[in-house]
Amino acid sequence: MACGSTSLWAGETSWFCCGNAWGPCTGAGGGACGNCQSSANHGAWPNASQACWDITRPDLCGENIPRRGCGSVMNVKHQCSGATVCITITDCGPRTKEWCGEASCCNGQCRTNRVLDLTPAAYSALGDLSSGMLPVYIYE
Amino acid sequence: MTAHQTGSGGIDRRRLLARAALGGATIVGATALGGIDADAAFAAQQPSLDPAISKSEFVEGRITAISGSVLEVAGSYGDRSRVQMTNATSVWKVRPTTAKVIEVGDGLYARGVKMPDGTVAADAVWVNIVNIHTTIRGIEKQRLHLAHGSHEITGNVIGDTSAAYAGRAPTSDLSRLRIGQSAQVLGAWRPSDNSVDVVRISVGH
Amino acid sequence: MLSTTSSLAPVALAVLLGWTGALKLFGSGAARQAPKTALARMLSSSERAVLVLRATGLAELLLAAGLLAAPRSPLPGAATALLGACFLGYLARARVIAPESSCGCTANDSAPVTWRAFARAGLVLAGGAAAATASAAWWTTVGERPAASAAVLAAGGVLLTALSADLERWWLLPLRRTRMRLFGHPLAGGTAGGKQVPVAATVQLLENSLAWQAASPVVRSGLLDHWDEAGWRFLLYSGLYVEEDGEARPVSVVFALDATASRDTAGAPAARVSVVDADTGEPVGVDLAAVRPRDALPVAG
Numbered sequence A: 001m002a003c004g005s006t007s008l009w010a011g012e013t014s015w016f017c018c019g020n021a022w023g024p025c026t027g028a029g030g031g032a033c034g035n036c037q038s039s040a041n042h043g044a045w046p047n048a049s050q051a052c053w054d055i056t057r058p059d060l061c062g063e064n065i066p067r068r069g070c071g072s073v074m075n076v077k078h079q080c081s082g083a084t085v086c087i088t089i090t091d092c093g094p095r096t097k098e099w100c101g102e103a104s105c106c107n108g109q110c111r112t113n114r115v116l117d118l119t120p121a122a123y124s125a126l127g128d129l130s131s132g133m134l135p136v137y138i139y140e
Numbered sequence B: 001m002t003a004h005q006t007g008s009g010g011i012d013r014r015r016l017l018a019r020a021a022l023g024g025a026t027i028v029g030a031t032a033l034g035g036i037d038a039d040a041a042f043a044a045q046q047p048s049l050d051p052a053i054s055k056s057e058f059v060e061g062r063i064t065a066i067s068g069s070v071l072e073v074a075g076s077y078g079d080r081s082r083v084q085m086t087n088a089t090s091v092w093k094v095r096p097t098t099a100k101v102i103e104v105g106d107g108l109y110a111r112g113v114k115m116p117d118g119t120v121a122a123d124a125v126w127v128n129i130v131n132i133h134t135t136i137r138g139i140e141k142q143r144l145h146l147a148h149g150s151h152e153i154t155g156n157v158i159g160d161t162s163a164a165y166a167g168r169a170p171t172s173d174l175s176r177l178r179i180g181q182s183a184q185v186l187g188a189w190r191p192s193d194n195s196v197d198v199v200r201i202s203v204g205h
Numbered sequence C: 001m002l003s004t005t006s007s008l009a010p011v012a013l014a015v016l017l018g019w020t021g022a023l024k025l026f027g028s029g030a031a032r033q034a035p036k037t038a039l040a041r042m043l044s045s046s047e048r049a050v051l052v053l054r055a056t057g058l059a060e061l062l063l064a065a066g067l068l069a070a071p072r073s074p075l076p077g078a079a080t081a082l083l084g085a086c087f088l089g090y091l092a093r094a095r096v097i098a099p100e101s102s103c104g105c106t107a108n109d110s111a112p113v114t115w116r117a118f119a120r121a122g123l124v125l126a127g128g129a130a131a132a133t134a135s136a137a138w139w140t141t142v143g144e145r146p147a148a149s150a151a152v153l154a155a156g157g158v159l160l161t162a163l164s165a166d167l168e169r170w171w172l173l174p175l176r177r178t179r180m181r182l183f184g185h186p187l188a189g190g191t192a193g194g195k196q197v198p199v200a201a202t203v204q205l206l207e208n209s210l211a212w213q214a215a216s217p218v219v220r221s222g223l224l225d226h227w228d229e230a231g232w233r234f235l236l237y238s239g240l241y242v243e244e245d246g247e248a249r250p251v252s253v254v255f256a257l258d259a260t261a262s263r264d265t266a267g268a269p270a271a272r273v274s275v276v277d278a279d280t281g282e283p284v285g286v287d288l289a290a291v292r293p294r295d296a297l298p299v300a301g
Helices: A050-056 A120-126 B011-022 B038-043 C002-026 C029-036 C038-043 C046-069 C074-097 C115-132 C138-144 C146-162 C165-183 C199-207 C210-215
Strands: A007-015 A042-045 A073-078 A084-092 A103-106 A109-112 A114-118 A134-139 B026-028 B057-067 B070-074 B080-084 B090-093 B095-097 B107-114 B120-127 B129-139 B143-148 B151-165 B182-189 B196-203 C225-229 C232-242 C248-258 C271-277
Touching: A007 A109, A007 A120, A042 A073, A042 A120, A050 A084, A073 A120, A084 A114, A084 A120, A103 A134, A109 A134, A114 A120, A114 A134, A120 A134, A120 B057, A120 B107, A120 B120, B011 C225, B011 C232, B011 C248, B011 C271, B057 B080, B057 B120, B070 B107, B080 B107, B129 B151, B129 B196, B129 C165, B143 B196, B151 C199, C002 C029, C002 C046, C002 C074, C002 C115, C002 C138, C002 C146, C029 C038, C029 C046, C038 C046, C038 C074, C046 C074, C074 C115, C115 C146, C138 C146, C199 C210, C199 C232, C199 C248, C210 C248, C210 C271
Parallel strands: A007 A114, A042 A084, B080 B120, B090 B120, B151 B196
Antiparallel strands: A007 A134, A042 A114, A073 A084, A073 A134, A103 A109, B026 C271, B057 B070, B057 B107, B070 B080, B090 B095, B107 B120, B129 B143, B129 B182, B143 B151, B182 B196, C225 C232, C232 C248, C248 C271
């Protein structure tokens, strides 16, 4: 699938698990789109649908994130290292409103607010799962 | 001092590495490489990606057997993989550690490079790692009661549990956690009792 | 006392069934939760599960009314006991075929089937049996022994509340908060780590630094090892350095940062970095400013 190069958004990304899995992730299900898998390069977007937006409410942090539904493809780039990964949106998240103002930085250049959640497969292509949070640029 | 494990060698190797880092080392200050206008870089067109470039491999699943330095992994979708551990492989299980602490039954995520025989030579493996969105429902000296969706999870408070408040740096001060707060918990699942060792708990405002 | 309990059982049951019945029949939660219930799995249809939930709600409301209005007739009590037995059977089946599903017991509650659901269904069965054998109407008992009646009803209320997971936020959390206010924060006074900066904070500082930005194209592993020495905190990674001739050389990348600094510390603390050969320990002359950005990882999935 094509992975574009037009800038869409920037912010922080965290990671989450979905689909068949082990541990507390058991029963996480296939996410809002039904096909989310931890082992695939998937992601969760705060405006995957109106119902999703009502839960995540990024506007409360001043982020008027555009609607990108299930199946949207995004190219996510680590702001510091330049590593990138191409993902498909398969879930709704993160709950941006709960983390307003939180920042991840690269040499003083900071990205604020959680605007993306990645599966372990996608996140580990950009960084260390034990870090939990990365500053990223998102292209489509 | 917190001298955790030594991945590849003992104290002598650490001394050597420390000397290298401090002695003949490149010192990188905040502006040593010159300013990089990150926002301008973002707006610029991205070079298109070359699909021919080799891909890093990702493995997910439960460890079913350990034979020497190879982990046999059963994926959650029925797939099977073999993960080769090397001296250069980093291992995370609650903290940075060595392959010795990995057990059959553990859950695993690994990143590496696929070898011609199909085995994945791991750069990094994360054992039992979880990163879950929870609500704090109870706080005790040794554990936290957490709700993850409709599931109750016991979060064990361990020696190196740290907390991050409203985007600040992680600290060992856990006294500002409150009942009812939403919290992101990065931790290690314990397959024996299904609880989670809390490594870092982040709360918002 | 036993006769007081059995004659008051209809009241406690009516409150419980009235509440759960109303939630199932009128609550919007029923339609929302139905797909997650074990019932939906058994009937292989969320719509049918909603219908069954609503019908059960109606039955519960009718039984609640019957228990209150005709306490001396054994019929409402017997029917309630039968309903309790059905609940138990359903829960046992749900536990077998869909242990992760919710029971749909109160229509608002999405918690999986637990021992509490079984205990509550057991109480409905026992309470129904007691109500069927009650010799006196509940209002007679309340009139004759008001204090004992109040005590029995209060005990019943506490028991049923304790067995309802979705009521916890109304009593358990405030109770725990009060306990913390009275006895102090259980985690105050620091943990074993004391005032030391956690390694996670140093790693975060590193990952935010220009040193990381410059060296990360070489780094392949996660954090391999860390140790403190003489005020420095050393962080060790392994990596692969591709030389000009295309030869890939395994290297160790070691960073040194101020052990007391974190992202919240004022100023921009310097990070030192060195790349050494993984086998010989000889420093590798990597020009970090010239390291190619790691764009080798991306690929369309």
